[in-house]
Amino acid sequence: MKFDTKIVRAGITPDPTTGAIVPPIYQTATYVLPEIGRDLGFDYTRSANPTREILENNLAAIEGGKFGTCFASGMSAVDSVLKLLNKGDHVVCSDDVYGGVSRHFNNILVNYGLTFTYVDSSNPENVENAITSETKLLWVETPTNPLLKVTDLSAMSKIANDHGILFGVDSTFATPVFLRPFEFGADIVMHSTTKYISGHNQIIGGIIITNDEEIHEKMKFVQKTIGAVPSPFDCWLTLLGVKTLHLRMKRHASNAQAVAEFLESHPQVEKITYPGLESHPQYAVAKEQMDGFSGMISFELKDGIPAGRTLMNSVKLCSLAESLGAVETMITHPATMTHVDVPEEDRHARGLTDGLVRISVGIEDVDDIIDDLKHALEKC
Numbered sequence: 587m588k589f590d591t592k593i594v595r596a597g598i599t600p601d602p603t604t605g606a607i608v609p610p611i612y613q614t615a616t617y618v619l620p621e622i623g624r625d626l627g628f629d630y631t632r633s634a635n636p637t638r639e640i641l642e643n644n645l646a647a648i649e650g651g652k653f654g655t656c657f658a659s660g661m662s663a664v665d666s667v668l669k670l671l672n673k674g675d676h677v678v679c680s681d682d683v684y685g686g687v688s689r690h691f692n693n694i695l696v697n698y699g700l701t702f703t704y705v706d707s708s709n710p711e712n713v714e715n716a717i718t719s720e721t722k723l724l725w726v727e728t729p730t731n732p733l734l735k736v737t738d739l740s741a742m743s744k745i746a747n748d749h750g751i752l753f754g755v756d757s758t759f760a761t762p763v764f765l766r767p768f769e770f771g772a773d774i775v776m777h778s779t780t781k782y783i784s785g786h787n788q789i790i791g792g793i794i795i796t797n798d799e800e801i802h803e804k805m806k807f808v809q810k811t812i813g814a815v816p817s818p819f820d821c822w823l824t825l826l827g828v829k830t831l832h833l834r835m836k837r838h839a840s841n842a843q844a845v846a847e848f849l850e851s852h853p854q855v856e857k858i859t860y861p862g863l864e865s866h867p868q869y870a871v872a873k874e875q876m877d878g879f880s881g882m883i884s885f886e887l888k889d890g891i892p893a894g895r896t897l898m899n900s901v902k903l904c905s906l907a908e909s910l911g912a913v914e915t916m917i918t919h920p921a922t923m924t925h926v927d928v929p930e931e932d933r934h935a936r937g938l939t940d941g942l943v944r945i946s947v948g949i950e951d952v953d954d955i956i957d958d959l960k961h962a963l964e965k966c
Contacts, residue, residue, distance in 0.1 A: 900962035
C-alpha cells in the first residue's frame with residue numbers, strides 16, 4: 587500500500603455492524619460484559635476504546651511504526667515517554683525544544699530526580715559531548731519550534747546506539763508526510779496531533795509511536811494508569827482530519843516556500859529561516875532527510891518589538907494566534923505574546939529576539955497571504 591493510500595485507509599475498515607465507511611464514535615465510559623471474566627475486547631474507556639484504537643493503528647501505520655498510543659495532549663504524550671526513566675537518569679534535549687516541554691522538564695520533572703542538558707542538536711558534536719554515564723534518553727525536535735533548526739537524525743541514531751540510550755523524536759512540524767524518523771533509526775516518534783495531524787484547530791491531542799513492543803506496553807500502562815486519554819469524539823475528529831493530511835501538507839509547503847521567498851527579499855526583514863531556502867544553515871540535511879519542508883516560517887524584523895507589535899496589529903487575513911499547523915494562516919510575535927513574561931536576557935539566550943516572528947502558513951490562496959503580509963509590513 588502506497589503512502590497516500592495508507593493515510594486514507596490504514597487501520598480503517600467499514601463498521602462490521604452497519605457497513606458505515608466512517609468509523610463510529612464509541613462515546614461510552616464502560617462496556618457490558620457477557621459474563622464474569624470475559625469481555626468483548628473492551629471494559630473501560632480509560633483502558634481502551636474502539637475509536638481510539640482505530641486512530642492509534644492508523645497513525646502508527648502512516649508513521650511506519652507498529653504501535654501507537656494516543657494521549658489527551660502533546661504534552662501528556664511527552665510526559666509519558668519520560669515515565670520510562672528513573673530517578674537519577676539524565677536526558678539530552680534539543681535546546682530550541684517547544685517551550686512547554688522545557689517548562690515541564692525544568693519545573694516539574696527535576697523534582698523527581700531527572701536531570702536535563704540542552705544542546706544545539708543541529709551539531710552532532712554537541713550531543714556527543716553532553717552524554718554522560720547517567721544519560722538514558724536523547725530527545726530531539728526537528729524542525730524546532732520556533733527557530734526551525736534541523737537535526738541530522740541518522741547522526742543522532744548513531745550516537746544513541748553507541749551509548750545504548752533511547753532516541754525519541756518530536757516530528758510535529760514535519761508530519762509523516764515529510765519526515766519518518768523510524769527510517770533514520772529513532773526508537774520513539776511523538777506528534778502533537780493538535781497541529782497538522784488533525785489540522786483544523788478542532789482538538790487537543792498527542793501520540794507516541796514505536797516499533798518496540800516493550801516500550802509500547804509501558805506506554806499503554808501509563809495511558810491506562812494516568813488516564814490522560816483523548817475522548818472518542820476527539821479521536822473521531824482527528825481521524826477525519828488525517829484523511830486529507832497528504833493533500834494539506836503539500837499545500838502548506840508550497841505556500842510556505844512562496845511566502846519565504848517573498849520575505850527573503852523584503853527590506854523590513856533582517857533574516858528569514860525556512861528549511862526550504864538554500865540560506866537555511868541545515869538546508870542540505872533537510873533536503874536529504876525530508877520529502878518537503880512543511881509550513882512553518884520564522885523571520886526577524888529589523889525594528890524589533892515596535893515592528894513586531896505593528897505587524898501583529900496590521901495583518902487582516904493572518905490570524906493572531908498562539909497555535910500552529912492548521913488550515914488557517916496564523917502568526918505569532920513571541921516577545922509580545924508567547925514569551926512576554928520571559929526576561930529579555932533569557933529570551934535572547936534562547937535566540938528569541940525582539941523582532942522574531944513565527945508564521946504557520948495555511949492553505950489559503952498564497953497570493954492572499956503574501957498580499958496581507960505585504961500591506962502589514964509597509965506599516966512597520
